[in-house]
Amino acid sequence: MKFSQFFMPTLKETPADAEVISHQLMLRAGYIRKLATGIFSWLPMGLKVLQKVESIVRQEMNRAGALEVLLPGVQPAEIWESSGRWTFYGKELLRFQDRHNHNYCLGPTHEEVITDIARREIRSYRDMPVNLYQIQNKFRDEVRPRFGIMRAREFLMKDAYSFDVNDDASAKSYWNMHAAYSRIFTRLGLKFKVVEADSGAIGGSFSHEFMVLAKSGEDLIASCPACDYAANVEKASFQAPPMPSFNPQLLKEINKLSTPGIRTIEELASFLNKPASAFAKTLIYLADGKPLAAMVRGDRELNEIKLKNLLNAADLVLAAPNAIFELTGAPQGFSGPLNLAMPVYVDSELASMPFLIVGGNAKDLHLEGFNITRDLPQATVASLRLVAEGDSCPKCGRVFTFARGIEVGHIFRLGTKYSAAMGAEYLNQEGESKPMVMGCYGIGVSRIVAAAIEQGNDENGIILPPAIAPFTIVVMPMSLEGKPFDTALDIYERLLAQGVEAAFDDRDLRPGNKFKDSELVGIPYRLVVGAKGLEKNQVELKDRARGETIWLSLDSAFEHILGLLKI
Ligand code: ATP
Ligand code: MG
Numbered sequence: 001m002k003f004s005q006f007f008m009p010t011l012k013e014t015p016a017d018a019e020v021i022s023h024q025l026m027l028r029a030g031y032i033r034k035l036a037t038g039i040f041s042w043l044p045m046g047l048k049v050l051q052k053v054e055s056i057v058r059q060e061m062n063r064a065g066a067l068e069v070l071l072p073g074v075q076p077a078e079i080w081e082s083s084g085r086w087t088f089y090g091k092e093l094l095r096f097q098d099r100h101n102h103n104y105c106l107g108p109t110h111e112e113v114i115t116d117i118a119r120r121e122i123r124s125y126r127d128m129p130v131n132l133y134q135i136q137n138k139f140r141d142e143v144r145p146r147f148g149i150m151r152a153r154e155f156l157m158k159d160a161y162s163f164d165v166n167d168d169a170s171a172k173s174y175w176n177m178h179a180a181y182s183r184i185f186t187r188l189g190l191k192f193k194v195v196e197a198d199s200g201a202i203g204g205s206f207s208h209e210f211m212v213l214a215k216s217g218e219d220l221i222a223s224c225p226a227c228d229y230a231a232n233v234e235k236a237s238f239q240a241p242p243m244p245s246f247n248p249q250l251l252k253e254i255n256k257l258s259t260p261g262i263r264t265i266e267e268l269a270s271f272l273n274k275p276a277s278a279f280a281k282t283l284i285y286l287a288d289g290k291p292l293a294a295m296v297r298g299d300r301e302l303n304e305i306k307l308k309n310l311l312n313a314a315d316l317v318l319a320a321p322n323a324i325f326e327l328t329g330a331p332q333g334f335s336g337p338l339n340l341a342m343p344v345y346v347d348s349e350l351a352s353m354p355f356l357i358v359g360g361n362a363k364d365l366h367l368e369g370f371n372i373t374r375d376l377p378q379a380t381v382a383s384l385r386l387v388a389e390g391d392s393c394p395k396c397g398r399v400f401t402f403a404r405g406i407e408v409g410h411i412f413r414l415g416t417k418y419s420a421a422m423g424a425e426y427l428n429q430e431g432e433s434k435p436m437v438m439g440c441y442g443i444g445v446s447r448i449v450a451a452a453i454e455q456g457n458d459e460n461g462i463i464l465p466p467a468i469a470p471f472t473i474v475v476m477p478m479s480l481e482g483k484p485f486d487t488a489l490d491i492y493e494r495l496l497a498q499g500v501e502a503a504f505d506d507r508d509l510r511p512g513n514k515f516k517d518s519e520l521v522g523i524p525y526r527l528v529v530g531a532k533g534l535e536k537n538q539v540e541l542k543d544r545a546r547g548e549t550i551w552l553s554l555d556s557a558f559e560h561i562l563g564l565l566k567i
Helices: 021-028 044-063 077-083 111-121 167-187 265-272 304-311 321-328 417-422 445-455 482-497 511-520 531-535 554-564
Strands: 032-036 039-042 074-076 095-097 103-106 130-139 154-164 192-196 206-213 219-223 230-232 255-258 280-287 290-297 316-318 344-347 356-359 365-370 380-382 401-415 425-427 433-435 437-444 473-477 502-504 525-529 538-543 548-553
Touching (some): 021 032, 021 445, 044 130, 044 154, 044 167, 044 445, 074 077, 077 103, 111 154, 111 437, 154 167, 154 445, 167 192, 167 206, 167 401, 167 437, 192 219, 192 401, 206 219, 206 445, 280 304, 280 356, 304 380, 401 417, 401 445, 437 445, 473 482, 473 511, 482 525, 482 554, 525 554, 538 554, 548 554
Parallel strands (some): 192 230, 290 344, 344 380, 473 502, 473 525
Antiparallel strands (some): 032 039, 130 154, 154 437, 206 401, 219 230, 219 401, 255 365, 280 290, 280 316, 356 365, 401 437, 525 538, 538 548
16 A cells, blocks of 8 residues: 555644543544544544454454354344343433334344344254354444443444354353454454453343453453452452451440531541441432432442342433432432331441441431441342452452453353243254254454554554554655665565555655654554665664664565564
């Protein structure tokens, strides 16, 4: 590719509305442009990277025996009604009507479509196992689209679905995908970790996430330094540090505390000069519109996924301040468990504490001496909090370490959730009708590009593993005529002939600007051909990732580069 004929609108300035480095660099490098919130166009340089990722994903899926299909992006409401998800999926599903007032949605995932195909086309145990996949744009009306294409509303996903005769066969398909994913992320050249995960709205019983490790990752991973247990904190089971055993003699009377103007646990802790762990937070939620209270220790975070799973709710949101006032009689910050006209869910850790300070459901009022067993016998006690520093591995008891990650792949065992709901059955060897056993497997193809950039960048721009860089090498003549130009063009053409993805920077720009661009867009090697070097029969090769420059003799340069690129 000659850059004089290429479209690469690079930017010098960092765009103001881009928070994370990958989003900033993808805009600056002319990879993407925003069309609307969470909706992006891919420009030629970015598309090259995206297509390389896509191609590795496709190759490994094919190698694992999956078969590519292409399903429609627009899906009729009927199939979502038959799986029960038309109501359950919530607001991420973008719904609309056609001119005949029929309901449709833009596909956020394709279990329904694929199960519809399976129930029509797969008849017998002989037709399985089968694993069908596609690489296609999805649409999810995310609550908070952000970080550019990392959490977009429209994004490219690889989704695969396996159909098997029973659980054992389905487990085999699952581990086959697990292995294929590990190969994919290894080939992409990324540092990643496989963790146990929550199955979310997709449903099912069992799942793993593939995380690209990066400080900016939205997900927190708890991993055991001793055994192989690693889990998303949303999912992590843990052993809590031991609690002192309950001593009834420690029980206290409930006392009123005047706490004027105090709203947060931090303010309360400093006002009363007590650690945050002496308090219980009472959070008011609406689960599918119905109010409930959930309590965790003051220094803990509630795990909304645990609570949502416990309630089996489709939608769980914190109540707004005015709703809190109506429901508890007090402004936000003073909610407490006593005399609440709603169910109360209590984290197990609180249940063993002899006394707590809680909100008093009146302005400027808290209560001390509160005991869950004595004062709230009707409460549901369950593990509701997130894993935290100091908790340890459920398998071997070693204290967890924590790291951040970006979820780039997610695999699930679905069992018969969709096949049973939608009537996808087959005839087994005995001639009996049975539901097919399913698995589903997603990869965020576009998110991988951002994740790779989060892992690889410096002050000059993007650093990508050669497997997914837009070009492998850029050949740059220092002048647009004469010997440097002719020599550079010759090397460039010979590289192309060897199948190297080479670019030729023949733009009429100052060399400094060209250097900057090649670093910004993440091309791993740059070969500069200049008059001075040629006097000594030399050309200059720069390695983007290492930042090293070496001089090569003109005669050996070509072979040296092929050797570096292992061609
Ligand atoms: P998340 O927890 O990040 O919302 P998810 O669990 O909803 O992800 P899946 O339904 O498993 O995601 O989708 C498969 C893959 O698609 C994810 O692993 C992720 O890499 C990617 N993905 C999901 N949502 C988005 C999005 N809004 N933008 C870009 N990629 C996404
Ligand atoms: Mg999601």
